[in-house]
Amino acid sequence: MFRPGLLIVISGPSGAGKGTVCRALLEHYPELVLSVSKTTRLPRAGEQDGVSYFFVSKADFEAGISAGDFLEYAIVYGEFYGTPRQGVQQLLEAGRDVLLEIDTQGARQVRENFPAGVFVFLVPPSGAELYARITGRATESEEKIRQRLSEAAAEIAQVYMYDYIVVNDVVEKARDEIAAVIRAEKCRPTRNIELIEGLSGEVMFL
Amino acid sequence: MFRPGLLIVISGPSGAGKGTVCRALLEHYPELVLSVSKTTRLPRAGEQDGVSYFFVSKADFEAGISAGDFLEYAIVYGEFYGTPRQGVQQLLEAGRDVLLEIDTQGARQVRENFPAGVFVFLVPPSGAELYARITGRATESEEKIRQRLSEAAAEIAQVYMYDYIVVNDVVEKARDEIAAVIRAEKCRPTRNIELIEGLSGEVMFL
Numbered sequence: 080m081f082r083p084g085l086l087i088v089i090s091g092p093s094g095a096g097k098g099t100v101c102r103a104l105l106e107h108y109p110e111l112v113l114s115v116s117k118t119t120r121l122p123r124a125g126e127q128d129g130v131s132y133f134f135v136s137k138a139d140f141e142a143g144i145s146a147g148d149f150l151e152y153a154i155v156y157g158e159f160y161g162t163p164r165q166g167v168q169q170l171l172e173a174g175r176d177v178l179l180e181i182d183t184q185g186a187r188q189v190r191e192n193f194p195a196g197v198f199v200f201l202v203p204p205s206g207a208e209l210y211a212r213i214t215g216r217a218t219e220s221e222e223k224i225r226q227r228l229s230e231a232a233a234e235i236a237q238v239y240m241y242d243y244i245v246v247n248d249v250v251e252k253a254r255d256e257i258a259a260v261i262r263a264e265k266c267r268p269t270r271n272i273e274l275i276e277g278l279s280g281e282v283m284f285l
Numbered sequence: 286m287f288r289p290g291l292l293i294v295i296s297g298p299s300g301a302g303k304g305t306v307c308r309a310l311l312e313h314y315p316e317l318v319l320s321v322s323k324t325t326r327l328p329r330a331g332e333q334d335g336v337s338y339f340f341v342s343k344a345d346f347e348a349g350i351s352a353g354d355f356l357e358y359a360i361v362y363g364e365f366y367g368t369p370r371q372g373v374q375q376l377l378e379a380g381r382d383v384l385l386e387i388d389t390q391g392a393r394q395v396r397e398n399f400p401a402g403v404f405v406f407l408v409p410p411s412g413a414e415l416y417a418r419i420t421g422r423a424t425e426s427e428e429k430i431r432q433r434l435s436e437a438a439a440e441i442a443q444v445y446m447y448d449y450i451v452v453n454d455v456v457e458k459a460r461d462e463i464a465a466v467i468r469a470e471k472c473r474p475t476r477n478i479e480l481i482e483g484l485s486g487e488v489m490f491l
Contacts, residue, residue, distance in 0.1 A: 206487025263469035266449040281412025
């Protein structure tokens with residue numbers, strides 16, 4: 080019996096460790112696949128079209144926006160980044176579970192455009208740890224760090240919009256909790272209508 | 286940080302294998318504890334008060350019903366059977382996860398009286414398997430078997446009232462799916478309010 084895949088959205092404040100946890104999930108559960116975003120920025124050395132990103136022109140991207148082709152998009156330093164709806168949909172229809180790692184603004188857009196997704200909010204284990212992770216990025220200015228910290232506070236307030244909260248204390252534990260979420264969500268009655276109708280039909284004619 | 290336990294209700298048609306799966310869960314996850322019912326019937330040889338059941342008088346039981354002391358109860362062949370609310374509540378407040386194995390009528394009552402519970406509907410893998418399991422109980426009359434089969438059909442139609450459906454094909458797989466459901470449900474934001482408020486407070490004062 081065929082079941083379409085799940086869209087799993089991993090979001091949370093910066094310093095939560097979204098990237099690390101998503102990499103751990105992808106390594107451990109090969110049935111998962113990461114959604115590849117589209118962007119208008121130029122490829123950097125070593126980046127391959129269709130792997131890191133789909134590199135497209137601004138005109139293409141804007142046509143996509145008009146056509147409603149993005150589950151979410153954002154403009155960062157004048158460049159567009161977005162999650163193509165069709166790419167995700169094709170993977171789901173092929174039965175793959177699709178992982179989407181995204182900031183909270185993007186997650187909010189995906190919630191509107193794809194409410195059947197499963198939304199996981201990742202948090203660091205403590206304020207001190209969040210501070211350590213954000214200030215540990217030696218490349219950022221004091222001002223940028225202050226901004227990230229105050230954004231994090233506002234973002235945490237949005238947790239009740241999510242289906243699940245996962246604390247990223249130990250990466251393997253966070254990874255396994257998300258795996259349990261995926262396994263549990265596959266047991267939702269509304270995701271098993273075909274199975275239920277099949278069984279009902281069989282039992283009715285006993 | 287303290288978190289109260291979860292009430293996990295395992296229900297489903299007869300022939301689903303509720304008892305087997307619950308025993309497997311209890312053996313494998315010692316943090317789980319089975320709710321002990323109250324009954325007015327007399328103890329059988331080897332049954333211990335407080336272990337198999339709490340054995341009480343009819344007057345006691347009826348007083349309990351009037352006082353709203355039962356999450357659910359039923360009368361079978363003139364004897365009362367019920368789940369004491371207080372017993373369950375005390376275990377939950379002590380942080381234990383409480384397992385309740387119950388028929389679909391009982392589960393419906395628990396849903397009304399304790400909506401914070403997690404409701405799992407267990408089904409056999411096929412109609413043929415359901416038939417085999419029900420007819421395999423050599424002690425039952427043809428008439429009783431026909432009744433169980435038609436009841437099963439009506440019960441399966443209620444699956445959408447449940448949070449999860451688990452197929453009991455291989456017991457260990459069903460057990461692990463329910464374990465994943467429990468782990469996932471513990472990640473619900475509304476079950477982690479203390480954690481979220483603690484973290485918000487810390488981040489706000491960074």
